Amino acid sequence: MSYLIGVTALWAFSFSLIGVYLSGQVDSYLAVLTRILLACLIFVPFLRPRAISARIRWQLMAIGAIQLGLMYIFFYRSFLLLPVPEVLLFTIFTPIYITLLDDLMQRRLSPFYLLTAVIAVIGAAIIRYDGISDGFWLGFAVVQGANLCFAIGQVAYRQLSPQLPKDVAHRHVFGWFYLGALALVIVMFLLFGSTEKLPSQPVHFVVLGWLGIVASGLGYFLWNKGATRVDAGSLAIMNNALVPAGLLVNLLIWNRDADLARLALGGAVIVAALAINQLWARKREQRLRVTATTG
Numbered sequence: 511m512s513y514l515i516g517v518t519a520l521w522a523f524s525f526s527l528i529g530v531y532l533s534g535q536v537d538s539y540l541a542v543l544t545r546i547l548l549a550c551l552i553f554v555p556f557l558r559p560r561a562i563s564a565r566i567r568w569q570l571m572a573i574g575a576i577q578l579g580l581m582y583i584f585f586y587r588s589f590l591l592l593p594v595p596e597v598l599l600f601t602i603f604t605p606i607y608i609t610l611l612d613d614l615m616q617r618r619l620s621p622f623y624l625l626t627a628v629i630a631v632i633g634a635a636i637i638r639y640d641g642i643s644d645g646f647w648l649g650f651a652v653v654q655g656a657n658l659c660f661a662i663g664q665v666a667y668r669q670l671s672p673q674l675p676k677d678v679a680h681r682h683v684f685g686w687f688y689l690g691a692l693a694l695v696i697v698m699f700l701l702f703g704s705t706e707k708l709p710s711q712p713v714h715f716v717v718l719g720w721l722g723i724v725a726s727g728l729g730y731f732l733w734n735k736g737a738t739r740v741d742a743g744s745l746a747i748m749n750n751a752l753v754p755a756g757l758l759v760n761l762l763i764w765n766r767d768a769d770l771a772r773l774a775l776g777g778a779v780i781v782a783a784l785a786i787n788q789l790w791a792r793k794r795e796q797r798l799r800v801t802a803t804t805g
Contacts, residue, residue: 511736511739511740511744511748512736513732513733513735513736513739514733514736514737514740514744514745514748514751515748515751516732517729517732517733517736518748518751518752518755519755520724520725520728520729521725521729521752521755521756522752522755522756522758522759523720523725523759524721524725524756525594525597525598525752525756525759525760526594526756526759526760526763526764527717527720527721528541528585528586528589528717528721529589529593529594529597530594530764531713531714531717532586532589532714532717532718533586533589533590534589534590535707535711535714536707536708536709536714536718537703537704537705537706537707537708538583538586538587538589538590539583539586539695539698539699539702539703539704540699540703540704540705540707540708540709541586541718541721542579542582542583542586542695542698542699543692543695543696543699543703544709544718544722545582545718545721545722545725545726546578546579546582546688546691546692546695546722546726547692547722548718548719548722548723548726548727549578549688549691549722549723549726549727549730550685550688550689550692552723552727552728553681553684553685553687553688553727553731554685554688554689555685556681556682556684556685557682557683557685557686558678558682558683561675561678561682561683562674562675562678562683562686566670566673566674566683567686569666569670570670570683570684570686570687570690571686571687571689571690571693572666572690573663573666573667573670573687573690574663574686574687574688574689574690574691575690575691575693575694576659576662576663576666577659577660577662577663577664577666577667577687577691577730578663578687578688578690578691578726578730579690579691579692579693579694579695579698580655580659580694581656581659581660581663582656582691582695583695583698584652584653584655584656584659585597585653585656587652588600588649588652588653588656591648591649591652592649592653594756594760595757595760596649597649597653598752598753598756598757599634599635599753600649600650600653600654600657601634601653601656601657601749601750601752601753602630602631602634602635602750602753603631603654603657604657604660604661604749604750605627605630605631605747605749605750606624606627606628606631607657607658607661607662608627608661608664608665608745608749609624609627610624611661611662611665612665612668615665615666615669622790626747626783626786626790627747627783629779629780629782629783629786630747630750630779630780630783631750632779633750633776633777633778633779633780633782633783634750634753634754634776634780635776636772636775636776636779660749661749663734664733664734664737664745664749667687667734667737667738668737668738668745671738680731680734680735681731684731684734687730687734688727747780747783750780751780753776753780754776754777754780
């Protein structure tokens with residue numbers, strides 16, 4: 511859980527940095543390509559190609575292409591259609607996707623995980639729901655595309671993680687994740703990108719450097735590693751912790767309007783959902799241990 515909490519604090523700045531300094535100023539495909547290229551430069555030197563099979567390498571690349579590459583393409587486009595608060599609002603459905611996808615891959619149904627995810631969604635909705643803009647439907651669809659890609663990647667990595675060699679550290683294989691994303695984004699940039707909006711100001715390079723090296727490079731590695739150490743319910747809820755964190759940063763640094771009472775109330779609902787989930791998961795583990803001992 512500590513990995514997820516730390517990355518949540520890290521990513522809280524990303525929404526505003528993209529919305530304030532990059533959206534409409536730097537080509538979105540170029541911005542995504544730059545972020546992923548910088549992340550690749552960090553992890554590719556650690557790669558041990560012979561440490562995992564070709565099948566797992568391709569699976570890691572596919573996960574990276576979806577969770578990072580395709581997700582970023584949707585995500586950056588959304589800032590051209592919606593302001594930062596609305597992008598944050600529309601990300602509240604990610605926990606539902608995570609819960610349902612995890613159940614689908616496990617061939618089971620966990621109503622309690624779905625319940626706690628719905629509670630978290632309610633908490634996030636309390637924070638940000640204050641009406642919609644004219645571009646609601648298109649913006650909503652684009653953000654949901656990003657949410658679904660992010661959810662697919664997290665669940666898929668959780669499922670793949672047990673197949674990774676126990677004696678090989680995650681950093682020695684995670685470069686394949688970024689290489690998969692890079693391959694997709696290069697193609698997308700060549701097809702749809704533009705060189706008319708290149709980074710031209712020092713702040714553009716600073717923000718792209720931060721987002722690529724820290725938010726993408728360090729952030730996704732730690733987030734996916736943390737995702738393998740918690741249950742699906744906790745993972746779903748931590749996705750929504752980004753909403754109050756992102757709004758808090760937006761308020762304190764960029765002085766955007768926010769209702770502090772609703773922020774506090776919604777944040778409390780999300781924390782309560784996480785606490786309920788943790789309590790239920792702990793009791794379930796105790797029951798399983800008792801069953802295993804008596805059996």
